[in-house]
Amino acid sequence: MNEPDGSLLSLNTATVRQQWQLPDIIDGCARHGIRGISPWRDQVAAAGLRETAARIRHAGLTVTGYCRGGMFPAMDRAGRRAASDDNKRAVDEALTVAAQCLVLVVGGLPKDAAGRIQSKDIAGAREMVRDGIGELLDYARPAGMPLAIEPLHPMYAADRACVNTLEHANDLCDELGPGLGIAVDAYHVWWDPHLKREIERAGNAKGASRLLAYHICDWLVPTTDLLNDRGMMGDGVIDLPLMRSWMEACGYRGMHEVEIFSATNWWKRDPDEVLATCKLRHASST
């Protein structure tokens, strides 16, 4: 297989969030020749929205996604309304930083204010997700901000996202129409026996490709924590070159966004070492 184009590397800012504030991360990307970035809302809020937009623009970085909207399910109308309002603000912010899409982590089972799950009705949660995305599209579509559903690994179905397969995300795109696409994260979907089929379905969708973003990292064996034990590309079991070849075969020409949550390893290292390693491994192992 062909090597990946080094200029397509993008950094999801969660990868070094324990070491650096957002301005440091932007500077780090520029310093390491990383040409894309995907920032998180809390980091943007801390650094200032307009200041961040200017700094990213000045550094010449492409914003491959804005993290994140979603979390649609709630037990009552007030909760769903609060999510809706917050998601509209996320669209506005994504426009301000000129993001290519707003990434949606759709939420799991409905929770109370303290974060305790209040219902076991996952089918109902999935209906709330569909309705919530549909309503947000009415706001995002005319504004020109694409929404990207990120299917999360099934181990997050209860508490983070009840859309857990590319097939489900594609079904939602079929139902809800233009302005909606998919963020494909290798960590979440690598195991799926329908992975190739559903990447092709997304890439060849009528009208426009749904492949709005491609996130990479690796699945470690053993994985010691459900949330924060993701691996650097090449350290795990995902056949990333094969997966990229499937994305490219159906027309994906976007960037490759490294997103690594790693409490015990990469978050403890010198962030310049982390960025240098991302570059090396992007070239050698993806």
Add this chain to the structure above:
Amino acid sequence: MNEPDGSLLSLNTATVRQQWQLPDIIDGCARHGIRGISPWRDQVAAAGLRETAARIRHAGLTVTGYCRGGMFPAMDRAGRRAASDDNKRAVDEALTVAAQCLVLVVGGLPKDAAGRIQSKDIAGAREMVRDGIGELLDYARPAGMPLAIEPLHPMYAADRACVNTLEHANDLCDELGPGLGIAVDAYHVWWDPHLKREIERAGNAKGASRLLAYHICDWLVPTTDLLNDRGMMGDGVIDLPLMRSWMEACGYRGMHEVEIFSATNWWKRDPDEVLATCKLRHASST
């Protein structure tokens, strides 16, 4: 929904494996009025195969499954042959203890002798699984021992089982024919948007139902360990009464086998308390 029949409770012996040897577990089941059991091979080996079969028979317990065969993928012919030989012995043992099925945990990516994963080719691993089950069926079918594929949660795709959905298991049953069925474990499949459809497909399969076993426990939020943090029924987020209703609606009349791996909670408790709690929760929360 109707309450579950208390006489349908079965105990997977892993649930108290840290506290009791197998003879203690058999006695415990009898003492607590639990009428089914599903023992593991290592426990049976420690207690003696014929002694165990006699003790279970004497206690009047139904053996709802024998744990376990599988682990088919290997890097070379010798490794696959070793797995095949071991699986045939597992069939023989399952016959000796009069199990209703041999449960298959099919294995993930091929490993070396030290347990290190040697390949990222999950499609290839799935072919080895298909071929391995096909060969084992030639042995198990004439012997009259049903094989039950247990799809494991996708978080085990790399290291334990690369069959991760009921759909995949049903596809294998379609391809490989009679003598093969499915062990449905709520923990592994509760998140699947096609859960109801694939239970119905298994239950209504032409010839005979594929629903050979039904395992229950619960998915905790948060889950602190990928392997050994399963919950007691009622302590998590799985809608177990709904899932049982789907099993029953397509004809499942078998037992409900409690299988809880819980390093920090249930494995540390008095095993008599664990069994009493299983009985209570089976009645109240499944």
